[in-house]
Amino acid sequence: MKWRVISLEEHDAFSNMAIDETIMARIANKEAHPTIRFYTWEPGAVSIGRFQSMADEVNLERCRSLGIDYVRRITGGGAVYHSHGGEITYSLIAPEKLFSKGIRESYMEICSYVIKGLEVLGIHADFAPINDILVNGRKISGSAQTRRQGVLLQHGTILYKLDIHEMFSLLNVSSEKISDKAIKSAEDRVTCVSDIADVSLEGLYKALLSGFTSGIDYEISNLSKQEIDDASDLSASYKSAQWNMMR
């Protein structure tokens, strides 16, 4: 099975989500190889899970004032702040028959590639069901998955740098949670690559690339013109209030 790898790219939130969905559709139509892509977000953005309430989860006023985008994903899971330069997101999009039918098992399989990538940097990480990866008991990566028309999409973030105060200012949390004590507690529960290893964002990307491509037949490629056009059209729906504010 030949895989396609799309090198680290930078897009806005709506394009990033539209590209993932476009690739899913192309693979469902057997018009594209299974694909792994890596990307960052410019401007930074908050993404929420498919079933979350935007108004409940995100401080929209704060996002607008800082120029931070917000978008609903098609995958479940929780709200994530994708700061510009503070993380790398991966997407793995492939026929679901290539992975375990069991969703929990497939999370473990795909997260093992992230763990392999971190190992390249000398970082020992463990999978923590349902969908997290921990280093010394602290979360460094979270993933989310959906399946449509026989195609699996799993995307996830690997934290590179963390500004927990900024994160808390963008996500709606109770007043108790933004107390210093709670922030200290969150800092104890979350970690990031730059706190553990002396590596650049590009170095983290190369390590993740190694982790995801170990033992597979792949070629580095670009999105096709058709994919770029389709994603461009689709991105409008990811900007719409109808989608983002539906819950």
Next chain:
Amino acid sequence: MRENIGKASFKVPKGKLITAKVVYGSEIKRVELTGDFFIHPEEGLSVIESSIEGMPSNAPEEDVAAEVQSAMDANMVQAIGIDASSVAKVVKKAMA
């Protein structure tokens, strides 16, 4: 009978957070479930919500759970991080 609106959240042990917003009178009129859980296929959440709508507001939690489980089974809906019991629990909590 007047219409009530209730909202409650429940963190499933070793699972995810689920919030229910429920519009109800003598029967459950509308249910909206939100949270960081996973439902496959995505349309499955509407199946779960619809299965509860129309039930008597005073239905026991076990009956609500059974109705949700039945709808999930019939529509091959998989939930990760929540289950029929936690859905029933949070819906009842929203009406308490």
